[in-house]
Amino acid sequence: xxxxxxxxxxxxxxxxxxxxxxxxxxxxxxxxxxxxxxxxxxxxxxxxxxxxxxxxxxxxxxxxxxxxxxxxxxxxxxxxxxxxxxxxxxxxxxxxxxxxxxxxxxxxxxxxxxxxxxx
Amino acid sequence: xxxxxxxxxxxxxxxxxxxxxxxxxxxxxxxxxxxxxxxxxxxxxxxxxxxxxxxxxxxxxxxxxxxxxxxxxxxxxxxxxxxxxxxxxxxxxxxxxxxxxxxxxxxxxxxxx
Numbered sequence: 001x002x003x004x005x006x007x008x009x010x011x012x013x014x015x016x017x018x019x020x021x022x023x024x025x026x027x028x029x030x031x032x033x034x035x036x037x038x039x040x041x042x043x044x045x046x047x048x049x050x051x052x053x054x055x056x057x058x059x060x061x062x063x064x065x066x067x068x069x070x071x072x073x074x075x076x077x078x079x080x081x082x083x084x085x086x087x088x089x090x091x092x093x094x095x096x097x098x099x100x101x102x103x104x105x106x107x108x109x110x111x112x113x114x115x116x117x118x119x
Numbered sequence: 120x121x122x123x124x125x126x127x128x129x130x131x132x133x134x135x136x137x138x139x140x141x142x143x144x145x146x147x148x149x150x151x152x153x154x155x156x157x158x159x160x161x162x163x164x165x166x167x168x169x170x171x172x173x174x175x176x177x178x179x180x181x182x183x184x185x186x187x188x189x190x191x192x193x194x195x196x197x198x199x200x201x202x203x204x205x206x207x208x209x210x211x212x213x214x215x216x217x218x219x220x221x222x223x224x225x226x227x228x229x230x231x232x
Contacts, residue, residue, distance in 0.1 A: 004162070031218075033218075033219070035220075040224070040225075041224055041225070042123075042209050042211070042222030042223050042224050042225050043163070043209070043220070043222050044222070045219035045220065045221075048218055048219065055218070056218055056219070058219075091162060091163070093163075107153075107165055107168065108165075108220060109165070110155075110162035110163040110164070111162050112160075112161055112162045113161075113162050
């Protein structure tokens with residue numbers, strides 16, 4: 001069990017450019033989540049997948065953002081036409097159903113994050 | 120709607136002193152509560168979680184938290200802190216039937232020698 005990995009760890013880009021981040025969840029975890037964390041704040045939910053299906057999207061996820069999980073394993077988050085307000089840490093988490101109580105009780109394991117700076 | 124309030128943005132404390140990080144939540148339904156720790160330039164690591172049963176929950180690194188339903192609180196405590204506990208601590212809530220974690224703004228614990 002190697003944990004959740006994210007690539008790249010840091011990305012600096014110019015306003016207007018497109019960027020793509022990758023997340024590799026813990027193997028056999030069928031749920032994958034994306035969060036965004038800005039300076040001095042807690043993470044905010046963006047979207048989540050169960051296997052390859054994207055089941056929920058936050059209003060924070062504007063039409064410039066798109067996420068995929070094509071084979072139910074790794075996921076990508078793409079931001080088109082980046083803006084300075086997109087500068088943040090993008091966190092990925094994964095989970096599997098370990099509790100009979102409900103899915104809401106499962107533990108989400110977080111990756112190290114990708115720090116995006118838009119100049 | 121769910122929300123989490125962490126009452127202290129920063130908590131300075133001397134090494135080997137006890138510490139309490141406060142967390143209050145708002146939810147109209149049953150909740151699951153979590154505390155995560157974030158070290159500089161790293162992701163979040165789960166410290167402990169409350170799902171049901173005993174209201175006193177023990178976690179890793181000597182931390183514990185107490186769920187108080189009447190006060191809608193889930194405060195984190197450690198009887199004796201170490202320099203290595205210096206980090207950002209996040210309280211999070213999740214209600215039954217919902218998928219996302221709702222995080223507080225975080226409390227920065229600074230342990231001084």
